[in-house]
Amino acid sequence: MxxxxxxxxxxxxxxxxxxxxxxxxxxxxxxxxxxxxxxxxxxxxxxxxxxxxxxxxxxxxxxxxxxxxxxxxxxxxxxxxxxxxxxxxxxxxxxxxxxxxxxxxxYDGFGFVESLVEAAPDWRADAGPAVVLGAGGGARAVVVGLADRGAKEIRVINRTHGRALDLAADLGDPVVALPWEARGEALADAATLVNTTSLGMEGQPELAMDLGRLRGDALVSDIVYIPRETRLLAAARARGNRTVNGLGMLxxxxxxxxxxxxxxxxxxxxxxxxxxxxxx
Ligand SMILES: NC(=O)c1ccc[n+]([C@@H]2O[C@H](COP(=O)([O-])OP(=O)(O)OC[C@H]3O[C@@H](n4cnc5c(N)ncnc54)[C@H](OP(=O)(O)O)[C@@H]3O)[C@@H](O)[C@H]2O)c1
Known part of the structure; x- marks a missing residue:
């Protein structure tokens, strides 16, 4: 009240x-x-x-x-x-x-999912596997948000593989941990790609990512919001994918x-x- x-x-x-x-x-x-x-x-x-x-x-x-x-x-x-x-x-x-x-x-996971729905109202968490880069605090919120929204498979990929394995063990189904080197192949049938690492943020190194295998209808999100469009989002937009930055999550x-x-x-x-x- x-x-x-x-x-x-x-x-x-x-x-x-x-x-x-x-x-x-x-x-x-x-x-x-x-x-x-x-x-x-x-x-x-x-x-x-x-x-x-x-x-x-x-x-x-x-x-x-x-x-x-x-x-x-x-x-x-x-x-x-x-x-x-x-x-x-x-x-x-x-x-x-x-x-x-x-x-x-x-409410970080809720905020993340709401930001996707706001930007792409027809987006569905169960439309295909989600690939989440990173296994830190932001990643845990994103993964819980996606799982609660009905994602059937969430591929967590982190530079330090042990952290991705810990996250998968803590949250169980539908989370699987894949090695950092497999991030390009992991995109093959993915419907959602999310960067939760600090790579691409102002003052940080860029994220090196080959989007060649990504579906044309996949939604790409970066929870970084400074800059407003990271290199990942710019590359995704250039190949026709819909993109969402981190401001909506905030x-x-x-x-x-x-x-x-x-x-x-x-x-x-x-x-x-x-x-x-x-x-x-
Ligand atoms: N939009 C929002 O509302 C919102 C909310 C939360 C966070 N964020 C943003 O999300 C980002 C991450 O935040 P966080 O709280 O999750 O931080 P965190 O817990 O410190 O996690 C950092 C993540 O980035 C990875 N990383 C860092 N440097 C890397 C590198 N050189 N190569 C590969 N991976 C690297 C780390 O991998 P390792 O495990 O290997 O170190 C880890 O997965 C920040 O930019 C933050 O501003 C945004």
Missing amino acids: SHPKRFCLAGVMGLPVLHSRSPRLHNHWFGEAGMSGAYVPLEITPERLEAALRALPALGFAGCNLTIPHKVAAMAMVDEVDETARRIGAINCIVVRPDGQLHATN IHQARPAFRDWFGVMPQATPALRAMIEATL
Whole structure:
């Protein structure tokens, strides 16, 4: 429910945190919904994370988001972690319950899948195998999002193969781990390709990837959003594949958090996207 007589408070805890776009998103939605509130960046060191989390109820916060480096450590500091966050192995959203208990979840996988559906409404997770490059935190969220959406086979391919094997062992069916060298062949019948490595991000090396075997109707996504079009997305677009960058994931993971805190499910409008893009 919304709180017309209450000043709504939420924030993001991280270190560093000033680069976060989340305050712009949530403060835009307060304005749009005619609510009084503020979403603030909270620079919190790891040693003070637990004290900061426990202060949320006393300060009147509805909850908070967590970003680097707190997403995993905070799991042991809250009262309840839901199944989605446990499968991903990290939390990105905490809701303060009426009794002051801290309930944690992770909306990154939801945000990723929503971003695909927004860009390509006819995309289906079960249209064919998905190839996911990377096995870090972003990959785990993407894989859980795809599996929950009905993907029948998810091929996880990572430079450090052991991490891909761990991810497959943790999440079980429908995840299989393939070696990094097999990434070109693994595309053969894939309907979805996702880069979750940091390769291609501003300041990082480029991803070397041969798209020759990719189906013409496959959807290609990169969860990186700086630059807006990575070399992978440019190459996919040039051969006629539909492409989706990581900005939608960032925007869509924030929507259910705002809903959980303030009772209103906000929308990802073109104006909001343009406002965030202007800051990149
Ligand atoms: N759009 C969004 O909302 C969103 C959300 C989360 C993350 N992201 C982005 O996703 C990217 C990854 O984030 P993360 O949290 O998953 O990071 P992470 O947990 O540190 O994982 C990094 C991944 O990149 C791989 N990698 C790094 N350097 C590589 C190289 N030179 N060659 C091959 N693979 C390499 C790593 O492979 P190894 O295991 O071999 O090291 C690992 O799979 C970042 O660019 C981040 O900004 C975007």
